[in-house]
Amino acid sequence: MENFDADVIIVGGGLVGSALALALKETSLSILLIEGRQPALEWPKDSWDQRIYAISRASRKMLQRIGAWQRMDASRLQATSAMKIFGDTYGTVLQFDALEAGVDELAFMLENRELQKALWQGLKDCSQINIFSPASPVKLTTDQTGATLLLADGQQLRARLVVGADGANSWVRNQLAIEPQVMPYQQFGVVANFEIETPHLGVAHQWFMSDSILAWLPLAGNRMSMVWSCNEEKRAELMALSPDELCEYVAAAGGARLGRLQLMTAAAAFPLRLNHLPETVRDKVVLIGDAAHTVHPLAGQGVNLGFGDVIELAALLANTPVHQIGDYLLLRRYERARREAVYTMQGVCHGLQKLFNNTNPLLKTLRNLGLGATHQLPWLKRQLIRHAMDA
Numbered sequence: 001m002e003n004f005d006a007d008v009i010i011v012g013g014g015l016v017g018s019a020l021a022l023a024l025k026e027t028s029l030s031i032l033l034i035e036g037r038q039p040a041l042e043w044p045k046d047s048w049d050q051r052i053y054a055i056s057r058a059s060r061k062m063l064q065r066i067g068a069w070q071r072m073d074a075s076r077l078q079a080t081s082a083m084k085i086f087g088d089t090y091g092t093v094l095q096f097d098a099l100e101a102g103v104d105e106l107a108f109m110l111e112n113r114e115l116q117k118a119l120w121q122g123l124k125d126c127s128q129i130n131i132f133s134p135a136s137p138v139k140l141t142t143d144q145t146g147a148t149l150l151l152a153d154g155q156q157l158r159a160r161l162v163v164g165a166d167g168a169n170s171w172v173r174n175q176l177a178i179e180p181q182v183m184p185y186q187q188f189g190v191v192a193n194f195e196i197e198t199p200h201l202g203v204a205h206q207w208f209m210s211d212s213i214l215a216w217l218p219l220a221g222n223r224m225s226m227v228w229s230c231n232e233e234k235r236a237e238l239m240a241l242s243p244d245e246l247c248e249y250v251a252a253a254g255g256a257r258l259g260r261l262q263l264m265t266a267a268a269a270f271p272l273r274l275n276h277l278p279e280t281v282r283d284k285v286v287l288i289g290d291a292a293h294t295v296h297p298l299a300g301q302g303v304n305l306g307f308g309d310v311i312e313l314a315a316l317l318a319n320t321p322v323h324q325i326g327d328y329l330l331l332r333r334y335e336r337a338r339r340e341a342v343y344t345m346q347g348v349c350h351g352l353q354k355l356f357n358n359t360n361p362l363l364k365t366l367r368n369l370g371l372g373a374t375h376q377l378p379w380l381k382r383q384l385i386r387h388a389m390d391a
């Protein structure tokens with residue numbers, strides 16, 4: 001019998017990799033997690049993270065099941081009860097309501113670091129999971145029975161399956177020589193958090209403008225998070241503003257719907273791109289999360305797609321005899337199961353981005369007619385809400 005250091009090695013302990021490790025604790029599999037950088041687990045109480053996520057209902061259920069949801073500070077979570085989407089002609093609006101869809105909320109808004117901390121606390125309490133951090137792999141090889149990972153410090157680790165959960169610039173993916181088809185949008189996501197004057201009542205706002213997409217997402221208390229997807233010119237303009245100027249500019253862009261704004265966290269800009277992979281599995285290796293796909297943040301679904309990978313892969317591994325967990329044919333089943341959800345989300349976000357980032361007057365009329373018409377069709381809205389919540 002061959003000796004393995006673990007059944008599964010997960011490279012990358014971000015939100016997706018650490019969620020998978022915790023989801024597998026319900027199985028008898030032994031797990032080894034390799035993370036390049038320990039996440040920060042302490043910060044001043046009154047500070048807020050720049051990175052805010054909209055967590056879908058399906059993701060929340062999974063996080064509850066693995067015990068991470070319960071570890072988060074409930075006073076920093078915000079339920080979204082409605083979403084108002086505005087087109088780029090006056091009066092075009094599409095509204096989604098939780099009540100109308102027969103659910104308590106459309107999504108939960110939370111801070112990246114709160115969730116990361118809850119996941120890492122769970123990992124540290126679990127004897128079945130061994131964490132190597134800080135640690136970085138330098139070589140990955142596979143053979144008939146398993147995969148071998150060589151770390152920078154010379155340690156050699158062997159497992160039946162290696163999971164690449166190491167983000168959009170995945171090292172594991174590079175080792176497999178899988179080339180993503182990258183579609184750079186020549187766009188950036190500019191994010192910042194604000195204190196607001198008028199309560200948001202749990203409503204998220206999104207404006208599809210002719211040159212950009214602006215989102216205001218409700219945060220716990222009288223606070224909101226902004227994600228402004230825009231071109232280089234606007235990114236430079238926004239980033240050059242002083243805090244007071246930025247507040248005035250952002251408030252005016254949203255028609256002062258939340259009154260005067262006060263900056264809580266400095267603005268930061270991230271380049272946006274779509275990563276599409278021709279394959280996400282090889283014999284003994286599988287990619288999940290941003291290592292396997294990225295999407296435009298306009299639908300706030302990036303991490304939810306990754307959590308969808310976790311749900312599918314954990315269920316498959318739990319129902320497979322341990323000696324088969326790295327088998328290519330089994331991993332292909334996982335790949336096929338995720339393909340539709342990933343392609344659909346990438347297609348919808350990409351299509352909307354293209355549709356609104358276009359100055360053609362005919363397209364402008366059509367897109368605004370489309371928003372208005374969708375608003376008049378409650379059954380279509382219910383379908384869209386259910387799809388986004390259960391993604």
Ligand SMILES: Cc1cc2nc3c(=O)[nH]c(=O)nc-3n(C[C@H](O)[C@H](O)[C@H](O)COP(=O)(O)OP(=O)(O)OC[C@H]3O[C@@H](n4cnc5c(N)ncnc54)[C@H](O)[C@@H]3O)c2cc1C
Binds near residue numbers: 012053135190
């Ligand atoms: C502006 C912006 C806004 C967004 N807003 C939303 C939103 O509202 N909702 C949403 O769902 N998603 C959103 N996303 C997407 C979301 O951030 C990602 O989908 C999510 O973080 C992916 O998680 P991950 O664990 O797969 O990857 P990552 O978060 O990138 O984690 C990868 C981990 O692997 C580690 N690592 C990397 N390389 C190595 C290596 N060689 N060895 C060891 N460890 C390694 C890293 O240190 C890191 O901890 C947004 C993205 C952007 C850019």
